[in-house]
Amino acid sequence: xxxxxxxxxxxxxxxxxxxxxxxxxxxxxxxxxxxxxxxxxxxxxxxxxxxxxxxxxxxxxxxxxxxxxxxxxxxxxxxxxxxxxxxxxxxxxxxxxxxxxxxxxxx
Amino acid sequence: xxxxxxxxxxxxxxxxxxxxxxxxxxxxxxxxxxxxxxxxxxxxxxxxxxxxxxxxxxxxxxxxxxxxxxxxxxxxxxxxxxxxxxxxxxxxxxxxxxxxxxxxxxxxxxxxxxxxxxxxx
Numbered sequence: 001x002x003x004x005x006x007x008x009x010x011x012x013x014x015x016x017x018x019x020x021x022x023x024x025x026x027x028x029x030x031x032x033x034x035x036x037x038x039x040x041x042x043x044x045x046x047x048x049x050x051x052x053x054x055x056x057x058x059x060x061x062x063x064x065x066x067x068x069x070x071x072x073x074x075x076x077x078x079x080x081x082x083x084x085x086x087x088x089x090x091x092x093x094x095x096x097x098x099x100x101x102x103x104x105x106x107x
Numbered sequence: 108x109x110x111x112x113x114x115x116x117x118x119x120x121x122x123x124x125x126x127x128x129x130x131x132x133x134x135x136x137x138x139x140x141x142x143x144x145x146x147x148x149x150x151x152x153x154x155x156x157x158x159x160x161x162x163x164x165x166x167x168x169x170x171x172x173x174x175x176x177x178x179x180x181x182x183x184x185x186x187x188x189x190x191x192x193x194x195x196x197x198x199x200x201x202x203x204x205x206x207x208x209x210x211x212x213x214x215x216x217x218x219x220x221x222x223x224x225x226x227x228x
Binding site (some may be wrong): 032034035038043045046049050055071087089090091093094095096097098099100101 | 142145151152153154157166168169202207211212213214215216218219220221
């Protein structure tokens with residue numbers, strides 16, 4: 001199985017700050033990497049697929065980058081509604097595997 | 108409205124069984140593979156099982172293999188998860204989720220609200 005290591009596990013930042021989350025795969029997954037946002041008490045929501053493609057309707061302050069084993073997810077200007085836990089997920093092969101999550105809070 | 112609605116969760120004793128259902132609406136259900144993902148209380152996301160558009164391919168996490176069975180009824184736009192020999196560690200919120208393609212793996216672009224399964228004496 002492909003292991004996904006996500007860091008940090010939590011962070012606290014101010015409104016307007018740039019926030020970056022990293023995700024590392026245990027083997028080369030090319031760009032088969034998605035990012036999800038899970039707001040408190042809600043189901044996950046797909047934000048970015050194929051490492052960098054923003055889903056329709058997702059604000060442009062969200063972005064993703066990377067290929068191979070190393071990926072980043074960035075919020076360019078943190079907003080109060082971005083409080084959530086963010087997960088990376090690989091789909092190079094089954095089983096689908098998720099990173100451990102990054103809880104983002106407002107300072 | 109495009110949506111997935113899970114049902115069938117509840118409290119069950121260890122060793123018991125439950126059948127989860129997921130009703131799909133407002134999209135062509137049989138064009139897409141479907142998956143189950145669970146989330147234990149306060150924990151992260153764990154993939155459980157997936158099924159291709161025509162039920163020809165199924166896959167399971169090692170943690171549930173031999174105990175859970177995924178199925179679908181395309182005529183009823185419904186996905187199922189039969190869970191047998193339940194254990195305390197199966198306690199979780201179970202989400203059904205739609206894949207963006209008909210089979211295999213990929214992004215999960217539509218999720219239900221989840222149904223809670225609690226395994227306890």
